[in-house]
Amino acid sequence: MLWKCFKMAINSVISNKMRSLLTMLGIIIGITAVISLVSLMSGLTSEVTDAFEEVGIEAISVAVTDRADTIELPVEHVDELAQKYPDIIQGYSPSVTMPAYIKDGTESVMSSATGVNEQYIDLYGYKIEYGRGITYIDVERMQKVCVIGTYIAKEFFDGDALGKTLQITGTPYKVVGIIEERSDSEKDSDDDCIYVPYTVAAHTVHSSKISRYIVYATNQETVEAAETLIEQLCDKDIGDDDYYTVIAMKAIAESLTSILDSMGAVLIAIAAISLVVAGIGIMNIMLVSVTERTREIGIRKSLGAKQRDILSQFIMEAGMLSCIGGVIGIAFGSLLAVGAGKLLDMNVLPTPASIIVSFTVSAAIGVFFGFMPAKKAAELNPIDALRYD
Amino acid sequence: MTPLVELKDVYKIYKMGDTSVHALDGISLTIEKGEFVAIVGQSGSGKSTCMNIIGCLDVATKGTYKLNGRRIGNYSQDELAEIRNKMLGFIFQQYNLIPKLTVLENVQLPLLYAGMRESEQRARALASLERVGLKAKAGNYPSQLSGGQQQRVSIARALAGEPSVILADEPTGALDSRTGREVMMFLQKLNREGNTIILVTHDNSIAARAKRIVRITDGRIVYDGPVEGDVTVMQMHGAGEEAPEDEKAKGAT
Secondary structure (H helix, E strand, C coil): CHHHHHHHHHHHHHHCHHHHHHHHHHHHHHHHHHHHHHHHHHHHHHHHHHHHHHHCCCEEEEEECCCCCCCCCCHHHHHHHHHHCCCCEEEEEECEEEEEEEEECCEEEEEEEEEECCCHHHHCCCCEEEECCCCHHHHHHCCCEEEECHHHHHHHHCCCCCCCEEEECCEEEEEEEEECCCCCCCCCCCCCCEEEEHHHHHHHCCCCCCCEEEEEECCHHHHHHHHHHHHHHHHHHCCCCCCEEEEEHHHHHHHHHHHHHHHHHHHHHHHHHHHHHHHHHHHHHHHHHHHHCHHHHHHHHHCCCCHHHHHHHHHHHHHHHHHHHHHHHHHHHHHHHHHHHHHHCCCCCCCHHHHHHHHHHHHHHHHHHHHHHHHHHHCCCHHHHHHCC | CCCCEEEEEEEEEEEECCEEEEEEEEEEEEECCCCEEEEECCCCCCHHHHHHHHCCCCCCCEEEEEECCEECCCCCHHHHHHHHHHHEEEECCCCCCCCCCCHHHHHHHHHHHCCCCHHHHHHHHHHHHHHCCCHHHCCCCHHHCCHHHHHHHHHHHHHHCCCCEEEEECCCCCCCHHHHHHHHHHHHHHHHCCCEEEEEECCHHHHCCCCEEEEEECCEEEEEEEHHHHHHHHHHHCCCCCHHHHHHHHHHC
16 A cells, blocks of 8 residues: 555656656755755864864963063973873973074075974874984983974985985084875975974074973863863963963864854754745645646545545655655755865765755655645545546 | 335435525435436436435435445545445546556556555456456556546446445446447446446436436436336426437536
8 A cells, every 4th residue: 555655656756747846946955955064064074173183182282471581381390290190191392483494505495493392293193204203312402403294305305314414594403303294295284394302492592481382181081181280380380371371272173163063053054944945835736736636536535545545645745756856955965065075175975864864854844744735635525526627 | 135225315405605405305215236227317406416425425414324234324534435445336427537547557446445455456457357348458548548448447447346336427428329328238237247236317318228217306206116117207397308408407507
């Protein structure tokens, strides 16, 4: 019986191709919009999350902002804190940015180097491909050594950089290590980097004080605890919280994703309105169809069709229309999402959940908006229906 | 033996504003199994209302109607549908085949609604089509058949459910006289095979093919008896056999 109903519904959809297509158009557009938007938003969210995960979601950035150069958060204090709470703080590194003019033959190239300690490269999860990283000895003795990314190695040494000398703002630095390629070895990518001991960098920029630190919590759960510890330290050393900022990457990531989530929700709500309009379109066409087929309904009833037989026939038809529309919409939406992902250079794929939900919603729209016309058909009086021309 | 169809003092009253119209004005009628009865009357006489009640498409306002001993009272639409499905076979003037369905599917319809298995539906429908000599056309659509053939398909559909009563409403109305005669001969053959047939018509020459005539005028039975006796009634009421009379009556409604 159900199968027969299904076949009748398919026949009816096929025999009115043009009308069926126009009716489905609303659902197609609505579902296309929902699928592509959901996919894009989730692509964007994972892009953001990935970006943060690269830096490390456990990272906490500490900055001392003092123009007078009198306030200080000494390295020893941060080090002490890290020693004292090994299960909360995984490690830390000062971060001193140093402008760097690199001599390439006759011309100078503007770049920048970062002064770090021996933990930095490990904390960021960088891998040394050749040579070694910055060591404690380098920091203590202020040795003029550097670890470089593959872009620098390729650009200035044709890949063979280890043991050579790099001229940074007139000072020769010995290349002791090369970091494994992380991006595409192009300028301004992750591979365009130079690391030197922070003591050297601080000396170069004529500052004995360190104004920026990166602290890593042991894992995502201890980020808040680590943040509190650092804030307490800053409070003790600096006092006025106008002079320092402690920002956890996790908090930034969370607020960004929550903004993206609510943006996505608004977009989907707008797309959902088009689905309601589509449902009304289906209801309209089903009402026309019931009127057109009054005689057929009369015949079926005279032969013994019960109300629920007629009801299920018309609901099945409305459901069929919206389900086919839903499937086409899912296909279009997925294509659109993947295309947009290619264009924006993002990894955008429709999630299985969004596909299942879209299909269910389109089926539900058909049943919901098909119910009223179907009920009208089911309640027709067989005598009047038989006489209808 | 209980009569197949038993109408006892049946009224059908339609309210139209303040006035009420008596479409049936106290009809009593008994039809036994195996009869071939023609209910004759002009348009507006009440014969269609009478058929609707016998066919369980409508219920009487007053009086009792028993079909196969079962009283058809205040049943719901669905219950009436089930009774129609099990006990009645309809043949309509306009054939009333569903154009989108094949001949076979059309004949299967009452069996489908009876909840029969698909394979059994097919077998029964094909057997029924064979009886009307149209088994070869099972896969065709109604529009590919002639009027006479379509009417035979609708007869096959009426027979498929093995009903107690076959109700034919102007079965020859849309056919030319030759095919109309063929259809009537077929109905006579079915009657000889033991089927109870109730024919509703305005056409006296068609009615004459039945065994018994029930003539209805203004909602009352004015003659009920064998065909042979009907001639006098016809003369008394001046209801001519000529078509023009009927045409006029049709035009008036």
